[in-house]
Amino acid sequence: MYEAILKHVNQHIAITEKEEDYFKSVLVSAKIAKRKKLVQPSTFVKHEYFVVKGCLIGYYLDDKGNKHIIQFAIENWWIGDFDAFYNGVPSKFYIEAIEDSQLLAIQYDDLQQLFKTVPKFERYFRILVTSGFISLQGRILSSLQNTVEERYIEFCKAYPTIEQRVANYHVANYLGVSAESLSRIRRKSVKKS
Amino acid sequence: MYEAILKHVNQHIAITEKEEDYFKSVLVSAKIAKRKKLVQPSTFVKHEYFVVKGCLIGYYLDDKGNKHIIQFAIENWWIGDFDAFYNGVPSKFYIEAIEDSQLLAIQYDDLQQLFKTVPKFERYFRILVTSGFISLQGRILSSLQNTVEERYIEFCKAYPTIEQRVANYHVANYLGVSAESLSRIRRKSVKKS
Numbered sequence: 001m002y003e004a005i006l007k008h009v010n011q012h013i014a015i016t017e018k019e020e021d022y023f024k025s026v027l028v029s030a031k032i033a034k035r036k037k038l039v040q041p042s043t044f045v046k047h048e049y050f051v052v053k054g055c056l057i058g059y060y061l062d063d064k065g066n067k068h069i070i071q072f073a074i075e076n077w078w079i080g081d082f083d084a085f086y087n088g089v090p091s092k093f094y095i096e097a098i099e100d101s102q103l104l105a106i107q108y109d110d111l112q113q114l115f116k117t118v119p120k121f122e123r124y125f126r127i128l129v130t131s132g133f134i135s136l137q138g139r140i141l142s143s144l145q146n147t148v149e150e151r152y153i154e155f156c157k158a159y160p161t162i163e164q165r166v167a168n169y170h171v172a173n174y175l176g177v178s179a180e181s182l183s184r185i186r187r188k189s190v191k192k193s
Numbered sequence: 194m195y196e197a198i199l200k201h202v203n204q205h206i207a208i209t210e211k212e213e214d215y216f217k218s219v220l221v222s223a224k225i226a227k228r229k230k231l232v233q234p235s236t237f238v239k240h241e242y243f244v245v246k247g248c249l250i251g252y253y254l255d256d257k258g259n260k261h262i263i264q265f266a267i268e269n270w271w272i273g274d275f276d277a278f279y280n281g282v283p284s285k286f287y288i289e290a291i292e293d294s295q296l297l298a299i300q301y302d303d304l305q306q307l308f309k310t311v312p313k314f315e316r317y318f319r320i321l322v323t324s325g326f327i328s329l330q331g332r333i334l335s336s337l338q339n340t341v342e343e344r345y346i347e348f349c350k351a352y353p354t355i356e357q358r359v360a361n362y363h364v365a366n367y368l369g370v371s372a373e374s375l376s377r378i379r380r381k382s383v384k385k386s
Contacts, residue, residue: 126319
């Protein structure tokens with residue numbers, strides 16, 4: 001259960017067995033079935049989630065009911081609504097499982113206590129959120145500079161293994177293109193490889 | 194010279210006089226004149242910058258020569274190309290002063306050493322980058338959900354005092370609208386207030 005998250009933590013910081021035990025004690029195991037929602041707009045968000053197994057999407061539904069996928073999360077990613085979680089404002093997103101998923105959740109107060117008790121975790125989360133910032137900025141840049149084909153290739157690099165797991169229309173939505181355009185691009189890149 | 198940055202740091206972490214001295218010792222003072230560039234694309238980026246006084250923009254120039262302003266930085270903001278700085282890849286951005294500016298720079302190796310010597314700074318930068326992540330995500334959301342007028346109001350909240358300092362076409366570029374549309378919105382919001 002904890003193997004993946006401890007391996008992930010140890011890639012960034014070195015923690016003792018005692019610190020490991022403390023960290024495990026603040027994690028809560030959670031299962032979520034495909035199509036179920038973890039977070040809904042206009043609610044308060046008390047947890048962040050580490051994906052042990054499965055796949056989730058974070059999306060925004062606009063006034064006209066159009067869905068905009070902002071984030072995918074697969075194994076070893078953290079997902080949550082950071083604004084709602086850190087600033088105590090109501091969520092603006094949906095977070096939904098698109099596969100049956102196994103998660104580890106951490107509550108806001110427990111995370112703050114973890115920072116006090118084992119300050120090394122400041123470093124772990126600093127590194128993660130810095131990567132998150134860079135990918136988000138990369139996503140903005142990518143939409144300005146690249147063709148849809150290039151953006152699709154970048155997407156496959158950022159989320160390896162996701163291609164076989166996620167419906168075409170989810171990827172198309174994330175890239176901001178029609179499912180038909182994406183199918184054409186996928187066929188083209190299969191031919192090339 | 195150091196007053197603003199120390200005040201900013203002390204809003205997030207408590208540091209001793211000795212730690213303060215060490216922190217000051219790794220900061221390098223830099224002046225940059227209006228219209229001069231701090232970072233250029235395809236170069237390696239060794240520093241991050243704290244704005245003591247002045248105003249800078251971070252922008253991307255696409256294949257067709259169109260400028261896309263990604264970030265404004267005014268007093269008490271950090272600016273840099275995080276991807277280039279943390280991952281050692283060539284920069285994709287320009288960072289340019291749009292006012293004569295006074296900066297404090299920190300070099301990559303010095304920052305890493307600072308994290309080792311005074312680990313509390315992990316917390317300071319974690320909090321900052323988390324806010325950066327949230328504003329970037331807010332910017333994506335805002336472009337999906339809000340009218341240009343609402344986005345302009347949000348912009349004024351995020352960058353108070355900037356309205357009087359920055360040329361209309363810079364703000365218009367950041368919001369992704371024509372300078373004419375923005376002027377119309379500005380006139381409208383002046384009438385309302």
